[in-house]
Amino acid sequence: MEQMPMEVVSLVVLIFFVLRLMDKNRYINVSLNNKKTVLLWLTCLIVCSFGTYHQGVSQTFSGKSNALEIQINDPELSNKSVKPTIRWIYPLESVKTVNKEVVNLKLGISSKSPVVKVTLVVNNQVVEVFENFSKADTGYLFDAWLEKTVQLQTGSNDLQLIVQNEQGALKHQRKIEVQISASLHKNHALIFGIDEYESWDDLQGPVRDADRIARVLEESGFNIEIVRNTTTFDLLSKLEEYVVKEFQPYDQLFIYFSGHGYFNPGSGEGYLVCKNSVNIPDANTTYISYSAIKSIVNNIPAQHIFILMDAVKGRGEPLSEILAQLQEQPEDSNSTVMPEGKTRLGILSSSLRYEQGLSHNAGSPLSRAFITYLRKSEQSELPSWGDLLMEFEDVDPTPIYVEFGDHSAGKGFTFKPRSGN
Numbered sequence: 001m002e003q004m005p006m007e008v009v010s011l012v013v014l015i016f017f018v019l020r021l022m023d024k025n026r027y028i029n030v031s032l033n034n035k036k037t038v039l040l041w042l043t044c045l046i047v048c049s050f051g052t053y054h055q056g057v058s059q060t061f062s063g064k065s066n067a068l069e070i071q072i073n074d075p076e077l078s079n080k081s082v083k084p085t086i087r088w089i090y091p092l093e094s095v096k097t098v099n100k101e102v103v104n105l106k107l108g109i110s111s112k113s114p115v116v117k118v119t120l121v122v123n124n125q126v127v128e129v130f131e132n133f134s135k136a137d138t139g140y141l142f143d144a145w146l147e148k149t150v151q152l153q154t155g156s157n158d159l160q161l162i163v164q165n166e167q168g169a170l171k172h173q174r175k176i177e178v179q180i181s182a183s184l185h186k187n188h189a190l191i192f193g194i195d196e197y198e199s200w201d202d203l204q205g206p207v208r209d210a211d212r213i214a215r216v217l218e219e220s221g222f223n224i225e226i227v228r229n230t231t232t233f234d235l236l237s238k239l240e241e242y243v244v245k246e247f248q249p250y251d252q253l254f255i256y257f258s259g260h261g262y263f264n265p266g267s268g269e270g271y272l273v274c275k276n277s278v279n280i281p282d283a284n285t286t287y288i289s290y291s292a293i294k295s296i297v298n299n300i301p302a303q304h305i306f307i308l309m310d311a312v313k314g315r316g317e318p319l320s321e322i323l324a325q326l327q328e329q330p331e332d333s334n335s336t337v338m339p340e341g342k343t344r345l346g347i348l349s350s351s352l353r354y355e356q357g358l359s360h361n362a363g364s365p366l367s368r369a370f371i372t373y374l375r376k377s378e379q380s381e382l383p384s385w386g387d388l389l390m391e392f393e394d395v396d397p398t399p400i401y402v403e404f405g406d407h408s409a410g411k412g413f414t415f416k417p418r419s420g421n
Contacts, residue, residue, distance in 0.1 A: 083170045084111035084163045087142070097177040101249055104149045105159075108142035113165040115144040121160040122150050152178045185250035188223045188302065189214065190242060194259030196229045199279040205356045206258035209310065209367035213256055216374045222254075232274040232288060239296045246301070252343075253302035258367065261311030262287055263352055270314025270348065290314040290348070298344055298405025307346035307402075310355075310366040314348045316400035323389055341408030347392055348400040365395045 089106035091098060109115055118130040127150055144163075161172045193210025195203040207228050218224045227238055242253070260273035262281065271287035278286045290309065297305060347366070349355065355364050362368070373391040392399050 083168055084109050084113075084115060084143070084165050086161060086163060086170070086172050088174075091176065093174065096175070098152075101152045101154065101178055102149060103152055103176075105147065107146045107161065109144035109146065109163055111143045111163070111165045113167045115163065115165050117164045118144060118146055119160075119162040119164075120146070120148060120150070121158075121162070123153065123158055152176065154178050185252060186223065186248060187217075187221070187252045187254070188247075189217050189225070189254045189256070190238070191224065191226045191256045192228075192230060192235060192238075192258065193226070193256075194229050194273075194275055196275060197260065197273070198276050200260050200273055200277065203259065203354060203356065205364055205367075206310070206354070209258050209363050210256065212363065212371060213367060213374075216371055217254070220374070229275050231276045232286060235272075235274055235288065236296070239293070239300075242300045242302075243296065247303070249303060251302050252304040252306070253300060255297060255305065255307045256310065257293075257308070258310040258354075258364070260354055261309075261349075263312045263314070268315050270309070270312050272309075272311055294344075294346070294402075294404040304343035305345070306343070308366065308370060309346060309348045310364055311349060312352055312354070313350045313400060314402070316346075316348055316402035319347070319389060319392060319398050319401045322401045323386075323393060342406045344403060344405040344407035346402040346404065347389075348402060350397045350400050366392070366399065369395050 087108045087110070089108060090104065105120075109118065116131070120127045120130070128148060130144075130146055146161075155178060157176045157178060159174050159176060163170045163172070191210045191214050193207035195206040195208075197203075210226060210228070214224050214226050227235070230238070247253070257272055260277075262271040262273055262284075263269075264271070264284075270290045271284060272290070272293065273287055276286065294307075297307060349366055355366070363371070369391050373388055376391075377387070389401070
């Protein structure tokens with residue numbers, strides 16, 4: 001036990017004797033008021049003495065004490081104290097489904113320890129690694145801020161965010177479903193009709209059929225472009241214009257050709273005859289092969305393309321075989337989700353020459369079937385690819401089905417005349 005210093009003991013004894021003398025008035029004659037004054041000063045003296053003593057004791061205790069250290073042995077509690085926290089600003093963590101593939105991710109990160117690195121992984125692919133975070137860049141709400149535009153895929157997407165600070169790392173994982181609504185895409189139509197020729201006989205139906213189809217599509221909100229009585233050069237130039245044309249994701253493009261055609265039985269290749277094409281079977285340099293048309297159209301950046309060739313037959317599969325496959329795997333005609341991947345499909349006439357209607361106003365068999373489908377589709381929220389093919393089933397002779405270019409296997413073309421534009 002710490003002993004009281006002798007200076008303090010002597011002072012206390014002295015004060016005791018002074019008070020005794022004052023009380024008995026033996027040696028000092030002090031008035032009552034003076035006694036109070038003396039007592040006040042003595043009290044102050046005692047307080048100061050004990051204050052000095054207490055400070056000395058405190059200093060002595062501090063000099064001899066050790067630092068207090070607390071160690072948390074529970075690893076779970078320890079991890080919680082150092083790991084950062086993540087707040088999803090967009091899309092909110094409660095959001096499980098979005099209606100677009102291009103998403104601007106926004107996240108805020110809070111951490112007691114400085115954030116060293118953040119890694120964003122989308123569908124097992126590292127999208128970007130973020131470093132050198134500045135507090136000023138976060139608006140002082142978070143210790144790190146991440147904003148990144150990412151490309152998702154239709155369907156399920158796996159997003160991982162790995163946040164590393166100076167004391168540890170946190171891996172956060174979530175899934176986002178991308179469902180594309182039919183109302184978000186735009187429909188475009190490029191329509192060719194040729195009935196005036198320099199070397200071939202003139203026709204009466206192609207331009208009329210082209211105008212009819214364009215009118216029905218335009219009533220449904222399509223972006224329409226009609227090219228009438230074009231030359232070989234002008235037709236190819238127009239297709240090349242669409243190769244550099246800007247399209248939005250899931251936009252659809254319908255291309256219609258109507259006019260004379262030439263079929264080579266040796267190669268099985270079909271050709272489109274333009275206004276200036278020479279009517280000599282071996283002079284194919286003035287014709288445009290179906291292969292050349294499909295090659296150019298495949299490079300058009302519209303995601304979904306459907307070609308209707310109302311001229312002559314070409315390479316492909318019998319439509320009856322495709323319809324049999326669809327019956328085995330029926331489509332959901334009420335689906336509002338756009339097909340994934342690219343669509344590159346076509347329907348070709350299976351005749352050896354352009355089939356004119358039985359009367360001046362009847363239209364060709366292919367054009368009549370297609371217009372009938374468009375009229376029916378006005379009554380359907382979302383007509384299916386199978387609906388379109390079945391409308392051509394009764395055309396005589398039965399048309400030919402083709403898939404070309406970068407077409408995604410197993411995908412149909414969902415024609416939506418009433419989609420938003």
